[in-house]
Amino acid sequence: MATVTPDASSENELKVVTDATCTFCGCVCDDIDLTVDGDHIVKAKRACVLGKAWFLNHTADDRPSCLIHGKPASVEAGIERSAEMLVSARYPLIYGLSDTTSESQRTAVGIADWVGANIDTTSSVCHGPTGMALQGVGEVTASLGEVRNRGDMIIFWGANPAESHPRHFTRYSLTPKGMFLPNGRKDRTCVVVDVRKTKSAKAADIFIPVKPRSDFEALWALRALANDVELDPNQVLHDTGIELSVWQDLMTRMKAAKYGAIFFGMGLTMTRGKHANAEALLALARDMNKHTRFICKPNRGHGNVTGADNVMAWRTGYPFGVNFMRGYPRFNPGEYTASDVLARKEADAAMIIAADPMANFSQPARDHLKAIPYIAFDPKETPTTRAAEVAFTVATYGINVPGTVYRMDDVPISLRPALECHHPSDLEILKAIEKQVQKLNMENAMAQSKDTSLRPARENFGSNE
Amino acid sequence: MTETYILIPGRTSKQGVGISEGKFGETYQSETTCLQVASEDMTSCGLTDGDWVRLESEFGQIEVVVKAARKDELPSGLLFIPYGDLSSRLMGGDTHGTGMPTSKGFDVTMQPIASPS
Numbered sequence: 001m002a003t004v005t006p007d008a009s010s011e012n013e014l015k016v017v018t019d020a021t022c023t024f025c026g027c028v029c030d031d032i033d034l035t036v037d038g039d040h041i042v043k044a045k046r047a048c049v050l051g052k053a054w055f056l057n058h059t060a061d062d063r064p065s066c067l068i069h070g071k072p073a074s075v076e077a078g079i080e081r082s083a084e085m086l087v088s089a090r091y092p093l094i095y096g097l098s099d100t101t102s103e104s105q106r107t108a109v110g111i112a113d114w115v116g117a118n119i120d121t122t123s124s125v126c127h128g129p130t131g132m133a134l135q136g137v138g139e140v141t142a143s144l145g146e147v148r149n150r151g152d153m154i155i156f157w158g159a160n161p162a163e164s165h166p167r168h169f170t171r172y173s174l175t176p177k178g179m180f181l182p183n184g185r186k187d188r189t190c191v192v193v194d195v196r197k198t199k200s201a202k203a204a205d206i207f208i209p210v211k212p213r214s215d216f217e218a219l220w221a222l223r224a225l226a227n228d229v230e231l232d233p234n235q236v237l238h239d240t241g242i243e244l245s246v247w248q249d250l251m252t253r254m255k256a257a258k259y260g261a262i263f264f265g266m267g268l269t270m271t272r273g274k275h276a277n278a279e280a281l282l283a284l285a286r287d288m289n290k291h292t293r294f295i296c297k298p299n300r301g302h303g304n305v306t307g308a309d310n311v312m313a314w315r316t317g318y319p320f321g322v323n324f325m326r327g328y329p330r331f332n333p334g335e336y337t338a339s340d341v342l343a344r345k346e347a348d349a350a351m352i353i354a355a356d357p358m359a360n361f362s363q364p365a366r367d368h369l370k371a372i373p374y375i376a377f378d379p380k381e382t383p384t385t386r387a388a389e390v391a392f393t394v395a396t397y398g399i400n401v402p403g404t405v406y407r408m409d410d411v412p413i414s415l416r417p418a419l420e421c422h423h424p425s426d427l428e429i430l431k432a433i434e435k436q437v438q439k440l441n442m443e444n445a446m447a448q449s450k451d452t453s454l455r456p457a458r459e460n461f462g463s464n465e
Numbered sequence: 466m467t468e469t470y471i472l473i474p475g476r477t478s479k480q481g482v483g484i485s486e487g488k489f490g491e492t493y494q495s496e497t498t499c500l501q502v503a504s505e506d507m508t509s510c511g512l513t514d515g516d517w518v519r520l521e522s523e524f525g526q527i528e529v530v531v532k533a534a535r536k537d538e539l540p541s542g543l544l545f546i547p548y549g550d551l552s553s554r555l556m557g558g559d560t561h562g563t564g565m566p567t568s569k570g571f572d573v574t575m576q577p578i579a580s581p582s
Contacts (some may be wrong), residue, residue: 163477321564361553
């Protein structure tokens, strides 16, 4: 339970918010004590280097809460223009959602349904392939608490938590003393498989420098070993760049473990093989359960990207890349994912919430986004807010705004904001846009006198869609 | 001289700190515009820290500063750059039916240049 107490050691009686939640990365550490001086956070106890930067650099941006074509406008005018843009578009795209609360994600999915939009999250360009693999082979899963207390064999594959999730090792996976691991790090074996010797590799007991673009082959070699299939040493060396004996040694250790946990990153999902790599790894974890207990989890990046998957799944049945154009949700990665929809020049309007595709997407996708009207939500100025027709500067989730986020192991965690903010939250704006969209839909339906439902008429999309 | 390498864009903690400080700030800009090269590749290309190179993929080209990778962090033939605007300019729009453009482990050529154009 969070408490807010004055800091007795300070003459100014600084406010201290205990057990605040850091939403920078998927670890979602909820044990941070924040010391607040006026409108600044001056101390973030227990936060890592990324968490400290997240909290200590926070200031409410002094830009207007709404810009239309780069000029200051009222938030109400921005809401009206946004609703008009979405309702009048033939192919609206809603994208982002990984750095906001699940309450906002839920509302955004509602808007997508009302306007018949294509909705996608940043999942599609991080662990989207993992989402596809999960549908293929399932997931042997666990909470991070279970790994902390039981995991004696920890494998990181294509992941570098020392840089991307700095407290992963110390809070969950490597150094903590657990219920069944009284000696902490000494009771665990850590293996890193990667194409380069990362900071994480330096913290491992065993580093396996797999040949670039050969994760798929390496994982299937391990699957073969898990199932006692004989392999040709020359073929394995040729395919993976690693001697068969190294893989055999790893498999022996994996079978001997009491509780194994494999964490994987975008080294698998962004490279050759993508979902096939993730599928092979998830299947390997499943295979290992014939010998001992093994689980497998993706190391999720953004603070609430796991929430985005969850909310999309419980609202639409699918985790990302969903199209509402026929009035019901359809899922097809490659067709309804944002990068493709933009690169193929299909979308004619967009709403970008807490993401920066103008900095992170391929050039063809960026070029098209720049060419269409779009709305952007972000607490800070980014290349995406700069090129937006309507740009909302919003309060920051977790620091200014309460709500719920999902940790990378699908555990929902409540936020405990520390500061007030003069900007509205994205949830307030999204709710107002949803209301305005409903109003416009009703007006359009009345005007056409054909469709009295609140949903938009879709004659333009025709039967040959 | 132009050589072909495999490029790995990825996260770094400095890049993450830069996001919180602001994407137009010095930390983010300097981190995401600096290419890490294995020491032996630096030597074979006649490069020293701070030199400029042009990277070209099938889909785009960028100009970046280079620095030698720490000790044995990179094997020869592999390049690393923190994620950002520049690394994304080298990606193609095709996602091969996954929604994910190939964002890591793609081929690039590296050509030393005297200064950015």
